[in-house]
Amino acid sequence: MFLDANNIPYEPKYLDLLKGGHKTEEYKKISPPQIVPAIKQGDFKLFESVAILQYLAEKYSVPDHWYPKDLQKRARINEYLHWHHMNTRWKGGLLVMLKFVFLPHFMKVEVSAEDQKAAIEALKGTLDSFEKNFLKDNKFIGGDEITIADLMAIGELIAVDCLGIYVGKGRPKVEAWHNRCKEALGSHYDEAHKTLYQVGATLKASLSAPIDF
């Protein structure tokens, strides 16, 4: 979304994780831990999504609002970006996707109903904290304009849409924020989520019952 929204030219190198696209020797040379995303520019290679966003923001001198140079504004965004990993990601979107999709359907590992329920509770706890401590009454996480913090958060929180879980349900602030992000990103939002929408239809059909959220 960041690359597209800023018209940064890039050669897309599509990797299908489910088919082990990241396990090739070729990819190891790009990203030794074999994780995505990764970028390569000449001799320079980099992994870790947030580090990539920080690098691109600087390298392409994108509009300041994405990752402001002002010390305090930047600190607010960094504050979110580091909290993100163990919260929005690990007790949020990724956890739910793991327990409802990746483990049972793709890795064929049984997950108890209890475990699944716990994942939903964790997501709710994270959303409470996200609203209270980061979003607050702002239009976006960092204030009045969209930043790389919003892009990271959207990525995790909207992934679960594909399971029929909408994080804006009963949370007008989150819903409003989501809509603002969509507006700010325009067609780039839908483009980035194309595959997710396609996969979502199949995933929702495979659930034995709609998820109670």
Added chain:
Amino acid sequence: MAKLEYYFDPLSEPCRSVQLFLEANKIPYEPKLTDLLSDENRKEEFKKINPLQTVPAIVDGDFKMFESVAILQYLAAKFSTPDHWYPSEITKRARIDEYLHWHHMNTRWKGGLLVVMKYLYQPHYYKEDISEEDKKASIVALKATLDAFEKYFLQDHPFIAGDEISIADLMAIEELIEPDIIGVYVGKGRPRVEAWHNNIKIALGSVYDQVHQPLYQHMEDVKNLVPPIDY
């Protein structure tokens, strides 16, 4: 200019990382001890400093913030510390950011703290039943993290980013020496990790021991609680 207020618990790894930076750069601050074991972070007073109730946190005039790495990034810029801590050159900085983001779900979550939790804090402080299997699994996780740390980040450099110490090293070292508390030394059988640890001690000089004093005392206090671990 009002002095920076630094809210911390010296037994918290990310708190030590930030304290090492403050001391090494002689940044004047007012230490605000916030003892986690006695729930000082749950008091209303601290909630006003950090609604998330985590340490470390700083108050710089009107500005309050939390998250250790974000604090380090802020301090490096605010106090114009020597460039090597968090270089302005974008590829060097990217290397450090790459580590700093990987850190959370790896070095922190599957590293030193996990082991100390399973062998010491959960059974002895929280009175939870931890199976031998669980304990052994934490050691396996730590070893895998160390393998990845050496292979993808440290490699053959003296420090994570290359030839000089940076905020990446400060974050990593505190998580990785945490298991010292229970007699597990991550440098054992890993000469590169041991050398890196020594490089950090040399770079920080007397600041290293000074900041670790409470940890050393804690190690004394708990030394008989955990039998020797096969590591």
